Amino acid sequence: MTDHLDTAAGRRIAYHRLEGEGTGVVFLGGLMSDMTGTKAVALEQWAALQGRPFLRFDYSGHGQSSEAFEDGCIGDWAEDAREAIERLTEGPQVLVGSSMGGWISLLMCRRLPARVAGLVTVAAAPDFTEDGFWAGFSDLERAKLMREGRIFVPSDYASPYPVTRRLIEDGRDHLVLRDPLALPFPVRFLQGTEDSSVSVETALRLFGHAKGGDIRLTLVKGADHSFSTPDCLKTIEAAIFDVLARI
Template sequence: MSDSKFIDTPEGRRIAYHKTEGAGPCVVFLGGLKSDMMGTKAVYLEDWARAEGRAFLRFDYSGHGESSGNFAEGCIGDWHEDTLAAVGALTEGPLVVVGSSMGGWQALLLARQRPERIAGLVGIAAAPDFTEDGYWANFTEAQKQTLAEVGQVELPSDYMEPYVITRRMIEDGRNRLVLRDPLTLPFPVRLLQGTADTAVSTATAVRLLEHAQSPDMHLTLVKDADHRFSDTHCLALIVQAIKEVSAQ
């Protein structure tokens, strides 16, 4: 596998990326919280894009993978800035954005900021507004007090080591919410969600489906699929979704 390349963002962060040249619309993969661009879905989709002659971009947010920074110091807004920088510097023309988990939120933020660039969007266990509706809404009073006094709390994860959740992440997340105000997505959208996902509920997927305005928006529930959504069947569904939104 080729070595990563790097760009420097206007905010002074150093972002690692892999770019495959090819025909458009360029597929941009946005990973999840504490994931990196070496994950199963990102690499599989890059291999598929290369075989199809499609342009493809994957990158690490700051504090993730090979990019600069400390994860615990980051927030949704920082990673949104990283996404805007990567897309702005490394792609041209229409995009098909594929967002996994937190990357689904990032995809919606990108679509809100650069709607003219988006040809289609695929959300995989998309997790919009999770800092407020997932973390803050479920914190105990003791956790909220710890967050206020210490500035961070640790939360267990079913998929990796505990998450460190900072007061900055919670407060910044409130400035990035997408499910409170009208959300217009004027392009095809495909949402994929596993019913055995313990990190993002099917209720979240349905809420996004009902809230967003799109001329062509489908939600596919996959029985017994978990949050990773990366077995052979799930990967094939992601490719199918990319083809569907690209064709239109």
């Protein structure tokens, strides 16, 4: 059953929550993804078998939540995540961030350090608005974006989607690879070698930048950005088990 959380900013966030015992797990999805995706649902089923608390939710402008996707930005979605974690979970959580959710989860590690027990990322895409979109645009595309407020970029999963000037400019206020990134808890970064959206170089840059005593990067040969095959799902579950065992 889908429930809804009304945020301080007036956005309505759709979520599914499992009750349970022990350290909870929170899944943070990717850009234009939603909480009905393969990884989110599979991990909820895994958590149910464990009797463990679990939360999945839709950022504003995604899935069943309020607002339009085009109106959103990293700051909005990070605030949605912060309120969901603070108001819908109890105690420290293991965050599982997929793609953009990896970036959002890293922001949560900075903003809610007392509520993060561990971190697993899947094809994490930190700073992608600057290092992916903006860096990849031509001078003409940049000029059009600044002049018209948006341009459309192709997607591997659907029709082209809008990248807005607000998304780019707001993203610059939330970058995590330019300043120290302390992760003082168990961390497992997972990355596929055939990911056409997030490069292995990005994963290595994050791995090299993060500071902590228990950080590991696992490269899965042949895995793509979705990281949703049965073997990949088992890899995610194993990473969560590993983090939980070391808390």
